[in-house]
Amino acid sequence: MKLISKTISVDELKPLSEKMFGKLVKAVIDIDREIMAIDAELHVDLEDLLLENESEQDNLWGINFHPTKFPNIDWVEFDSMINVRPVRGNTSRYVENEQIRKKILSVVNKLVQA
Numbered sequence: 001m002k003l004i005s006k007t008i009s010v011d012e013l014k015p016l017s018e019k020m021f022g023k024l025v026k027a028v029i030d031i032d033r034e035i036m037a038i039d040a041e042l043h044v045d046l047e048d049l050l051l052e053n054e055s056e057q058d059n060l061w062g063i064n065f066h067p068t069k070f071p072n073i074d075w076v077e078f079d080s081m082i083n084v085r086p087v088r089g090n091t092s093r094y095v096e097n098e099q100i101r102k103k104i105l106s107v108v109n110k111l112v113q114a
Contacts (some may be wrong), residue, residue: 001049005035007113013038013067025065028082031103032059036111043080058088061095061104065112076108 016039017023027038028046033055037046043062050060062080069075078095095101 001040001046002038003035003049003053004038004111007111008038009113010067010070013065013112017065017067022064023066023068024077025067026062026080027065028060028062028080029104029107030055030059031061031100031107032056034107034110036107038065043082047082061100063095063104063108071114076105078104 013025016025020026020041025038026040026043026046027036028043028050029036030050035050035055037049040046040049047057047060047062051057060082061078062082064077064079066075066077078101079093081093083090083093083095090096095104
């Protein structure tokens with residue numbers, strides 16, 4: 001598991017995806033602090049890493065990267081069990097709020113470069 005607060009390249013994500021079923025890299029984004037944690041089998045482990053490093057639960061959202069699909073729009077998948085938050089109005093694994101999805105993509109675009 002790695003905390004990412006500075007730019008990482010898509011090429012650095014590719015080897016991480018090779019060890020996962022589906023050729024993806026799991027990530028959890030802190031939309032407030034504009035950092036992310038990557039490279040674990042479960043989103044919850046990445047979430048725990050961020051919580052241990054002073055992130056707040058309400059700001060954490062799980063996604064998957066598909067580095068081989070970059071730069072297509074579907075290279076980021078908004079799907080994780082940690083996203084199920086009925087109290088916050090998110091009743092599925094998908095990030096339902098468009099503004100939150102835009103913020104996630106803003107952080108991703110800041111931290112992940114070609």
